[in-house]
Amino acid sequence: MKGFILDLDGTLYDGDAPIPYAPAFIEWLRSHHYPYLYVTNNSSRTPEQVASHLRKTGIEALPEEVLTSSQAAAFYMQERASSKQVYAIGETGLQQALQDAGFQTVEPGAQPAFVVQGIDREFSYAKLSTAVRYIRGGATFILTNPDHLLPMNHELHPGAGSIAASIERASQVEPTIIGKPSPIIMNYAIARLGLPSNQIWVVGDNLQTDIQGGLAAGCRTALVLTGLVKSSTLEAHEQRTGIRAELVCDHLMMLAEALSQEKEG
CATH class of the missing domain: 3.40.50.1000 (HAD superfamily/HAD-like)
Known part of the structure; x- marks a missing residue:
């Protein structure tokens, strides 16, 4: 069984607008009954506020599906x-x-x-x-x-x-x-999902927070090129940080397609 720890800004939405393919990706997770958690470094919002913001962008979300750094x-x-x-x-x-x-x-x-x-x-x-x-x-x-x-x-x-x-x-x-890339928040997220860390994908747009946090917690990692890192800047970001994700995808449904080809563990 796969599980997912999902970043928000730059991965699922950009301000008040959904990232292309983000709502479809969440529907793909739901249709496959994959457990997932929205994990954010944003300390200013409550889980209810985070979920409400996601819903306004067309992405299904409940407060209990959110873990904030606060x-x-x-x-x-x-x-x-x-x-x-x-x-x-x-x-x-x-x-x-x-x-x-x-x-x-x-x-x-x-x-x-x-x-x-x-x-x-x-x-x-x-x-x-x-x-x-x-x-x-x-x-x-x-x-x-x-x-x-x-x-x-x-x-x-x-x-x-x-x-x-x-x-x-x-x-x-x-x-x-506490927040990403610290393993502290990642370990709380892993515990809530109830899966071994090596069965959980950390998905985000930031090498230094999302991907480094996933690596530190022993998770699998997927970088989407929809936020901080673009295809044109990927090589520079990797060279500067020394951090590389297991998978790099142009968008979330490309990630879904790649994972669909994997056999379940």
Whole structure:
């Protein structure tokens, strides 16, 4: 049985528009009863919001089919929590994931067990100072995802990794990274699918996050040339990163055709 860990932006949609063949690929997965999971480094949205956005682009999705970096961060912290008090820098997706996991905003004068940070478009010097104080006081520094840039409205804007760089520089503490290419989020996804990692395909458009994350987790990997990497830039990206996917496909249905020719394990 094959399973699939699917990237979103650049793989299934581009902003509010579906990537060509993406809805058909999801229908192909459903018709073959292949288990799959939408896995995103986006920490700002809840699973309900991610699923709603997918449906608006014509792609079938349920919240339980989504795993975000905020959820994975909350799972990771929950397994290691000595205290339920946390200082969080982030937006709705992170705040909801922490609440669902039973975490509470640190009380004045207390020392939290964790400082967890995702994308925060209202990040400030005051938040930076507070995070650094708690980390230097012993809090574990958790980063939802390492993306330095994120695409919005056809432009690149600073991502969670850029904010983390300032906190890391000031605190002199490296964060534990949860999102792709970290195996942490990948292992949670693998566990949810309930299949051996070598039977799971990680599908994405980014060599450094999707493909490297799949390789680190022992999964099979497929790069689609519909997002960050194009056919014209593939060789340059591979040479620069030293990362190569098992399969490279122009689009998702080309991947479906290739996998249809494989015998089931």
